Amino acid sequence: MKVATDINDPIENHDLAKKTVYSILFSIAFAHLLNDLLQAVIPAAYPILKENFNLSFTQIGLITFSYQMAASILQPIVGLYTDKRPKPYSQIFGMLFTMSGIVILSYASSFSMIIISVIFVGIGSSIFHPEASRISFLASGGKRGLAQSIFQLGGNAGTALGPLLVALIVVPNTQYYIIWFVAVAIIGLIVLSRIALWYQNHLSLRSTKKTVINLPDLSQKQIIVSVIILMVLIFSKFFYMASMSSYFTFYLMEKFALSVQEAQFHLVLFLASCAIGTLIGGPLGDKFGRKYVIWFSVLGAAPFTLLLPYADLFWTGVLSVIIGTIMSSAFPAILVFAQELLPKKLGMVSGLFYGFAFGMGGLGSALLGNLADHTSITYVYYLCAYLPLIGIVAFFLPNLKKK
Template sequence: MMKTTNSSAAIDPKALAQTTVYSILFTISFTHLLNDMMQSVIPAIYPLMKDNFQLSFTEIGLITFTFQVTASLLQPFVGHFTDKTPRPYSLAIGMSFTLAGLISLAFASSFIAILISVSLIGMGSSVFHPESSRVAHLASGGKKGLAQSIFQLGGNAGAAIGPLLAALIVVPYGQFNIIWFAFIAILGIIVLFRVGTWYKGHLISKSKNKTVAVPANHKALSKTKVITSLGILLVLIFSKYFYMASMSSYFTFYLIDKFHVTVQQSQIYLFIFLASVAAGTLLGGALGDRFGRKYIIWISILGAAPFTLLLPYANLFWCGVLSVIIGLIMSSAFSAILVYATELVPGKVGMIAGLFFGFAFGMGGLGSAVLGKLADITSVGYVFKVCAFLPLIGFVTGFLPNIEQTKKAAASA
């Protein structure tokens, strides 16, 4: 699978940049699956932790907030640093933090110990996402939307599988069984070491040809316009991930409270939602490459609004159906947003990926904490009624420039 490693130094960088290295894309997608599978164990065991440690919804929200903040704050700095001085084996090192966090979480005996454990897992994520996004970009061969979608597909699939495995392994048998996920982290370290070897070979090949220029796609856009566009994209990330926080952290509680399903049954509904998110992710990047990222961003945020508004009033069956539709539509946004942002600021893939992954995680963590407090004050059902309006923020997509047209105009000038 990794045969490109040994010969990469002999490949012309220009030819390499035009070749889509699917073996690397699917390998990095697989490690994203492992990474997010392990991370998704955290919200999946919330009902168990809530009972074991007598936690409030506010404390549940603080667990997510701690994880998301440690996962988000470091990402732009990691990305900015590695833009200047790439570190191919940092991916394996980051996964080692996740391994330490999982072992610590399996043995955690207090609320503080839980917070320390999830912060270690968050630190692993802060290294993994910007660097693995860079690897996907390098292996894209110009198909940047497709490459990000393949990469994101792994993460979303892992996020879907994680709660299902937690329902089968951890919830019935207890907290200590989180230790089984540590073996997944060890597998991830091994695979990422191999990816790091390919990455190192790519850098060596690139360094031998200094004539490969950094693309400057959008000189026609002013600095103010670029900054404004990045701000709009971050607002859209806020809308998406605040809503996703309500689903990932509180959907199980909502189903248990309103429909009196068991914890295991609620996890199955969460798995169905997250599986639809994984499916929608792959479509978003490919469609963005073909039809334009602005249109995909618009549809994926604003288009989810009718279904989020219906969800709080649906019965159990339609709640499941609507969650699938919401997952399919809303999940197509992130790959398109990320690639759009990297095209606005070419040559800064690590920093942009770190900024957007970090902001997404931060908004997810803040959303979970705020919504947990709101659930304590009111009810979980009220949380979903409030969050239903968030996708309406998608109307601000109309203020984004059509960068595909800008590229064509620059090329013809």
């Protein structure tokens, strides 16, 4: 065996490019935590904003829709551009957009200012996710499901921490206290700067050797149909998740007369269960096949979503944790499955699926908010309970073989 000592040695370059780099995986997961924590400030602040500005559920839905669409439309474009021209420092600019949105939200004095602030946060998200997902893929060393789960775990942990910190810092005080979350953005800028240096060096190492890309043994038609099936599953998952992330606190407050803080803590438990499910989903997909994990994680939640509207407070908490754990295991497997379908377009695929997920979440929030205004928030959960049944279409996904 040759022991390479020179950074310019092609053997060492080859080994470095193939190695699973856990320090980068956990760093990009931590950056994902900080990014999604800042995003989670928006829905977590809804009860405060609703009271301060006398908002309807339709207006709350429009806030989510504006943020999610800003994130959704730009992500595939960013991913497609960086497939051809990787930008190691682009995520820093994304975090600056997010930080600006948080500052504007803390000072917002009208509904229009709230919309502007969340659009800034959405733009930041659209810049962050495609390149961050690519970094996770490149640092995986072939352990793609595990890498995507670690990356997603960071995001879900941040989504869970956001409402908890808002409940502790903002709810007892005023809307202005949202400004404290700028400190989170500053930490994110530091972490992303260090990751950008590794990414730039990694791109240089990869340029010294010929990269072998494993293509799926499928026709173009089969690939297109598979992508459509995956997007249908994204619709099912994120429409239901929109009902939980945007309206679960209002549901608990209306049905069980909980305070804002009590309802927020229940939301945190649900979001924490999502983090656990995300960590499980990727490695299970590596071991047993992503198709089966996807099938179970969407369709398998159906019995519990159907029971949720009829449960008392205790069992509502238990069922929400089960639902969060099962449903969240899907996304790492779905994203890696899509990346393996189109391995030459990692940024575009990541941007497309993150963008579509955000878009479905935003559209779902807007439509469900309008429905809640015309019926009740409880009726929304009776209706959404049937969404996971769409998971049956995962049966038609192919078993991927490489060529």
